Amino acid sequence: MPAKGKHRRPKSQRFTRSIAVAGTGGAALALPLMGATGAHAATPTASVAQSVEKTVAAPTAVKKAAGTKTYAVKAGDSLAKIADEQNVGGGWKKLYSDNRSVVGSDPSLIRPGLKLTIGKKAASGSAKQSSARTAPSAAKPTKATEAASTSSSSGYTLPVVGATVGTSYKVAGSMWSSGYHTGVDFVVPTGTTIKAIAAGTVVSAGWGGAYGNQVVIQHADGRYSQYAHMSSLSVSAGQTVTEGQQIGLSGATGNVTGPHLHFEIRTTPNYGSDLDPVGYLRSHGVAVG
Structure with missing residues (x-):
């Protein structure tokens, strides 16, 4: 008979071992878990879940960084x-x-x-x-920045800085004697600096009828550039010019509805031998907006 007043020895807690398997993108990760009957039995499980979650999430960030x-x-x-x-x-x-x-x-x-x-x-x-x-x-580039960025390593530059393209080349219309626009219009206010697109020799500089005050320059590749409707001229026939040199100021002389620069590329110095001016500039590495 058990003696009164004595305590029974408490039975030791039994621990069970189990294995948790977490999938990480196809690979199995075996994690030993200590199971207990006490209130703290869930703690290791939560810790492992957080660890697995971080392991699985890592490849996702790598995929995003690689999407270039x-x-x-x-x-x-x-x-x-x-x-x-x-x-x-x-x-x-x-x-x-x-x-x-x-x-x-x-x-x-x-x-x-x-x-x-x-x-x-x-x-x-x-x-x-x-x-x-x-x-x-x-x-957005300022005019000062654009002035330094319009040239190219090939020795060509835009004829005017900070301009938007108005009427494009080959646009059809009855207002032109040829039935289409023989150049491209750069919309700029009167007094904007006009520059030679490349080195060359001035063939003509003066009044050009419907073109108003104009300048025509012959370049080393045999092509000619024409700049029309100018308010004033800074060069004269026979003068040699360099890439980006000022040749005059924009205006609205001749047959126009407002100030702009009419720009052409020709195979001869005369009207009727026009080429695509934008395509010509781009072929020489000049970006045209």
């Missing part, structure tokens, strides 16, 4: 054009921000063959992104 591609710039490309064709979220500003260390300080100056990264995360910790954050923000 490289684009090789072609003649006639601009950041805006590339961003539109490649569906870049954030447009040309995002594309420029991601590739600033490659493009340089002038977003309008991209040369054929340049390699751009499409789809790079703006928050990347790479050296390229770090330099982009410390540099000025990629705002």
Whole structure:
């Protein structure tokens, strides 16, 4: 008979061992769990679940970072054009921000063959992104910036800076004697500097009838560039000019409805021998908006 007043020895708790298997993308991860009948039995399970969750989530971040591609710039490309064709979220500003260390300080100056990264995360910790954050923000180029970015390594430049294209080449209409527009119009206010697109010799500089005050320049490749409706001229026939040299100021002389620069590329110095001026500039690496 058991003696009164004595305590029974409590039975020791029994622990059971079990194995938890967590899937991590097809691989099985065996984790030993200590099972107990006490209130703290769930604690190890919660810790393991958190560990497995972190392990599974890691590959997802890698996939997002890998979603980039490289684009090789072609003649006639601009950041805006590339961003539109490649569906870049954030447009040309995002594309420029991601590739600033490659493009340089002038977003309008991209040369054929340049390699751009499409789809790079703006928050990347790479050296390229770090330099982009410390540099000025990629705002719309100012006229001063554009002035330095319109030229190309081939020795050609835009005839006017900061202009938008108005009437394009070959647009049909009865207001033109040829039945179509023989050049391209750059919409600029009177007094805007007009520049020679490349080095050459001035063939004519003066009044050109419906073209108003005009300048025609012959270039080394045998082509001729014409600049019309100018308010004043800075060069004369027989004078040699260099790329980007001022040849006059824009205006509204001759047969016009408002101030602009009418620009042509010709195979001869005369009317009726026109070529696509935008295509010509782009073939020489000059970006035309």
